[in-house]
Amino acid sequence: MTETADFTLTSGENGDTLVFSGPMTVATLGGLDARLREIETPIARIDLADVPMMDTVGAWTCWRLSRDTGAEIVHPCEAAERLIGALEKVDDGGEPTQAGGLPVWLRVPAKVGDTVFGLAAGAVEVLGFFGQMLLATWGLLRHPGRFRFNALVHQMELVGVNALAIVGLMSFLVGIVIAQQGAVQLRQFGAEVYTVNLVGRLTLRELGILMTAIMVAGRSGSAFAAQLGTMKLNEEIDAMRTIGVSPMEALVLPRILATVLMLPVLGVYSAVVGIIGGAFLSSLTLDIPFFSFLARIREVVPVHDVWVGLFKGPVFGLIVSVAGCYQGMQVKANAEEVGLRTTSAVVMAIFTVIVLDAFFAVFFTEVGWG
Amino acid sequence: MTNPVLEGEDVLIRVRDLCNAFGPHVVHEHLDLDVRRGEIIGVVGGSGTGKSVLMRAIIGLQIPTEGSIEVLGQSITDARDDHEISIRNRWGVLFQGGALFSTLTVGENVEVPLREFYPEIGDELRAEIARYKVLLSGLPAEAGDKYPAELSGGMKKRAGLARALSLDPELLFLDEPTAGLDPIGAAAFDQLILNLQQTLGLTVFLITHDLDTLYEICDRVAVLADKRVIAVGTIPQLLALDHPWIQEYFNGPRGRAAKAAQERAATAGTPG
Numbered sequence: 001m002t003e004t005a006d007f008t009l010t011s012g013e014n015g016d017t018l019v020f021s022g023p024m025t026v027a028t029l030g031g032l033d034a035r036l037r038e039i040e041t042p043i044a045r046i047d048l049a050d051v052p053m054m055d056t057v058g059a060w061t062c063w064r065l066s067r068d069t070g071a072e073i074v075h076p077c078e079a080a081e082r083l084i085g086a087l088e089k090v091d092d093g094g095e096p097t098q099a100g101g102l103p104v105w106l107r108v109p110a111k112v113g114d115t116v117f118g119l120a121a122g123a124v125e126v127l128g129f130f131g132q133m134l135l136a137t138w139g140l141l142r143h144p145g146r147f148r149f150n151a152l153v154h155q156m157e158l159v160g161v162n163a164l165a166i167v168g169l170m171s172f173l174v175g176i177v178i179a180q181q182g183a184v185q186l187r188q189f190g191a192e193v194y195t196v197n198l199v200g201r202l203t204l205r206e207l208g209i210l211m212t213a214i215m216v217a218g219r220s221g222s223a224f225a226a227q228l229g230t231m232k233l234n235e236e237i238d239a240m241r242t243i244g245v246s247p248m249e250a251l252v253l254p255r256i257l258a259t260v261l262m263l264p265v266l267g268v269y270s271a272v273v274g275i276i277g278g279a280f281l282s283s284l285t286l287d288i289p290f291f292s293f294l295a296r297i298r299e300v301v302p303v304h305d306v307w308v309g310l311f312k313g314p315v316f317g318l319i320v321s322v323a324g325c326y327q328g329m330q331v332k333a334n335a336e337e338v339g340l341r342t343t344s345a346v347v348m349a350i351f352t353v354i355v356l357d358a359f360f361a362v363f364f365t366e367v368g369w370g
Numbered sequence: 371m372t373n374p375v376l377e378g379e380d381v382l383i384r385v386r387d388l389c390n391a392f393g394p395h396v397v398h399e400h401l402d403l404d405v406r407r408g409e410i411i412g413v414v415g416g417s418g419t420g421k422s423v424l425m426r427a428i429i430g431l432q433i434p435t436e437g438s439i440e441v442l443g444q445s446i447t448d449a450r451d452d453h454e455i456s457i458r459n460r461w462g463v464l465f466q467g468g469a470l471f472s473t474l475t476v477g478e479n480v481e482v483p484l485r486e487f488y489p490e491i492g493d494e495l496r497a498e499i500a501r502y503k504v505l506l507s508g509l510p511a512e513a514g515d516k517y518p519a520e521l522s523g524g525m526k527k528r529a530g531l532a533r534a535l536s537l538d539p540e541l542l543f544l545d546e547p548t549a550g551l552d553p554i555g556a557a558a559f560d561q562l563i564l565n566l567q568q569t570l571g572l573t574v575f576l577i578t579h580d581l582d583t584l585y586e587i588c589d590r591v592a593v594l595a596d597k598r599v600i601a602v603g604t605i606p607q608l609l610a611l612d613h614p615w616i617q618e619y620f621n622g623p624r625g626r627a628a629k630a631a632q633e634r635a636a637t638a639g640t641p642g
Contacts, residue, residue, distance in 0.1 A: 026499075026538055027459075030490030037494070055538035056570065060502055061495075079571070086569045090505040096477070096497035097515055333519045334472030 004028050005051075005058075007036070015044025018071070020051050024058025036061065042069055049075035059083035063091065129326045133256065136248040151254035159220045159255075160262030164269070167215055171203070171270040174211060175277025178202055183286055192286055196293055199278030200301040208271030209263075209309050210357050213316035216263060217349040221324035224255050225345035228328025229338040237329075252325045259321035264313025271309060304369040312360055316353050323349040372601035372611060374592065376404040382541060382573050383428060388437035390423055397423050399597040401437070410567055410574040411602075412584045414619065415594030421577045422466070424594070425543055428575070429463055442541065459487045461541040462534030466549070468526035470518040476504060476529045477514035483536040499536075507532040508562050524555045528562075535566065541573045542566075548580045560586045581620075581628035593619075605629075 005022040018039075022028060046062055048054075054077065063084050066073050073084065102110060140147050182198040228251060231237050237247045279293035288296075327345035331337050364370070383405035390398040397420035405411050415421050426432035428439055430446045439446040442457045470479050480500040484491055491499075504514045507528040518526055527547060534542060547563065548556035564587045567574055578584065584591055585605065592602040595615050601608055608616050619625060 026484070026488055026491075029495075030488050030492075033492050033495040056502070056506070056535075057495075057499055057538060060499060064498065082569050086506070086565075087502060091502060092505070092511060094501075094511050096501045333517065336473040 005032055007032065009039065009041070009043075011041075016041055017045040017047055018043050018065070019047040019049075020062075022051070023053035024051050024061065025053060025055045026057040029057055029061060033061065036065065043071040046071050046073045047075055048073060048077065048080055051077065051080065054080045054083060056083055056087065059087055063087045067091070067093070125330070126322075126326055129329070130322065132248060133252065133322070136246065136253055140249060140253065146249060148250055148254050151250065152258055155254050155258035156262055158223075159216065159258050160266055163216065163219055163262075163266060166219070167212055167266055167270050168273045170211060170215060171208065171273040172277040172280075174207060175199060175203060175274035175279075176281045178207070178274070179278035179281040180285070183282075193288070193296075195278070195282060195286060196288070196296040197300045199275055199282075200297040201305055203271040203274035203278070204301055205305040205308050206357070206361070208274055209267035209312045209316060210353070212266045212270045213263060213320060213353045214350055216259065216266065216317070217320045217323070217346050217353065220255075220259060221320045221349045222342045222346050224321065224324030225328040225342040226338055228252075228325060229331035229341050232329065232331045233335070233338065247329075252329070255325055256318065256321040260314045260317040263317030263320070264310050267309055267313045268306075302369075304364075308360070308364050308369060312357065315356065319352050319356070320349045323352070372603040372607055374402045374404065374599040374602045376406065379404070380407045381405065382407045382442060383575065384438075384440040385424075385428065386438050388424075388427060388439065389435045390420065390427060390432065391435050396597060398427075398434075401598040403592060403599045403602070405573060405575060406590075407573055408571060409589040410563070410576060410587055412588035412591040413575070413577045413594060414579070414584065414591060416615070419594045420597070421594055422545055425545055425575065425577055429461065429543060459483070459537050460539055461543065462537065462539040463543045464527070464530045464534045464545060464547055466545045468518065468530035470526060470529055470533065472518050475515055475517055476509070476521070476532070477501065479518070479529065479533045480504060480514075480536050483533065487537060500532075503532045503535055504529070506535065506566070508558065524551045524559075527551065527559065531562075535570075538570065539572070541575070544574060544576045544578075546577055546579065548578065548583055553582075556580060556582065557586075563587060581625055582631065585628050585632040 003022050005020065005024050005028040007018055007020045010017050010019060043065065046066055048062065051058070059080060062073055062076075062080070065071060073080075076084065101107075179195050179199050183192050183195045186192050186194050186198075228237070231251075237251075240247050240250060275294070275297060279288075279290050282288040282293050283290040324345045327341040327348070331341050381404045383403070385401060385403040388398050388401040388403075389396070401424070403424075413421050413424065423432055427434050428441060428446065430449065434447060437447065442460055444457050470476070471482065474482070477497070477500040480503050481496050484496050484499060501511060501514055505511060509525060509528045509532065513521065513525060513529065518529065521529060527550075531544075531547070534544075544563070548559050551559060560583050563574060563576075566572060567587075576583070576588065590602055590604060591608060592599050593608065593613075593616055594600075595613070600613060601611055601616065605620065609620055620629070
């Protein structure tokens with residue numbers, strides 16, 4: 001459409017007349033509007049004789065001018081008359097609400113305040129969620145028949161079995177890195193043989209379980225949040241509740257239990273694969289044969305390192321799965337929230353896991369399991 | 371008289387020989403349909419006869435296996451990607467659930483097509499346009515500041531209509547606009563569509579199961595059965611046909627009730 005709309009302002013003895021020309025449609029009026037709003041002289045008439053075509057945007061422009069200035073609309077074509085009439089009927093004279101933006105010096109403290117109160121309320125809510133979970137567990141203990149065994153096995157497959165490949169690959173590489181970097185440093189003291197201690201103790205006690213927890217938080221914790229969040233948006237969770245199925249029992253508990261059970265298993269698996277990775281590298285570059293490396297592990301790693309790793313497994317599993325399920329169940333409004341909640345679930349899980357891991361490291365050393 | 375192909379008329383949508391299939395499941399087989407400029411055409415058919423698929427094919431969301439579709443003189447089936455369909459600013463679509471963008475308010479939803487196609491429109495005018503579109507769709511002005519999650523089902527439909535009307539389209543696609551509305555709300559929605567169609571000169575492609583809507587506002591009704599459009603015409607024309615599905619559809623208990631309601635309304639409307 002090459003034709004554009006335009007207007008001229010002519011003054012006569014009975015006041016000014018605004019004469020429009022050209023088609024007044026959504027496609028032609030964009031540039032005109034700013035100029036129209038600059039007119040400050042009172043307008044007595046709006047002449048539409050030269051307007052061959054009009055849509056509601058054109059009609060709105062005329063109607064707004066006539067409403068605000070009291071101008072009379074003259075020579076409208078039939079379509080214009082009809083459209084302006086229709087708008088006149090629905091318009092209540094109000095203005096669009098402006099997006100209320102606070103000035104910067106207020107917006108920053110307001111944001112900080114919101115965050116603080118949000119954190120406080122969030123802490124209470126997590127506690128509430130945890131309580132609900134314990135109640136549901138208690139209910140299941142009293143009525144074990146209601147326990148969803150199939151759901152548990154399915155989740156164990158998703159969380160545990162399907163993660164074997166990626167966790168294995170990651171652990172193998174981490175084992176290689178520890179052995180390689182450790183050997184470089186220890187060689188300076190002629191103590192390369194202690195690479196075995198380094199790999200064995202680090203993987204069994206710390207890294208195996210920590211890396212696995214981070215991987216499971218990224219793989220499964222995020223999936224829990226996104227699944228439950230989407231179900232919440234689709235009202236599937238409400239539907240379950242009305243059928244008499246408790247979402248806590250059917251959705252949340254199997255996921256949490258599956259993660260709590262599978263994380264220690266994955267952690268031990270990760271440590272074993274990490275040690276194999278270390279042994280593999282040592283046999284290639286350190287002249288420690290593969291099987292002597294494995295035999296040395298038994299001598300240099302105290303058994304309480306395994307207990308420490310196994311103890312942390314279920315705790316981390318609980319944190320990862322509760323974070324995921326809690327964030328998922330909190331979704332209320334829209335698709336964007338599902339994304340935000342999924343992010344929070346992963347961040348909250350990984351952060352808490354690392355803080356607790358630091359605490360455990362100090363704690364177990366202090367109690368003599370150093 | 372009830373042939374889906376019109377000869378020598380001002381046709382806005384021309385569907386020829388359309389075939390749609392999902393794997394082995396054939397939805398449409400050699401389907402023809404013409405829609406006149408300025409009419410409200412109702413599309414009916416049993417569940418699963420491909421009414422929504424037909425609409426999705428016409429607006430370019432579903433690539434047909436065969437056939438040609440022309441809308442407003444432009445071929446939809448020859449367009450290789452979305453950008454080639456340059457008539458998108460001349461139609462509006464209301465999806466079944468409203469399909470509002472959930473992270474935007476109703477007003478912002480209405481502004482989206484305006485921003486996309488006419489970025490030169492200033493903020494002030496755009497906000498005013500969004501506001502009167504919301505009012506035109508029969509929503510209160512406050513609804514413009516609400517998020518879709520805060521609206522009832524009927525309000526979402528109206529908000530979806532406001533967005534569909536955002537660019538003053540010539541052609542409006544409505545997928546079951548009155549499904550899920552209460553009878554009063556549905557009747558008001560029918561009147562709203564009729565009103566807008568008359569004021570704005572729209573052509574309306576309307577999928578519906580609502581017999582009242584068909585009697586009340588549709589100029590012609592297209593019947594989908596046996597994988598194609600078996601007949602198009604006014605309801606009396608369709609009733610004159612001897613097709614079992616059409617007879618059952620319009621002469622079933624609900625069909626008779628809707629007809630009676632329309633006759634009552636017609637006699638009450640005539641003075642004296």
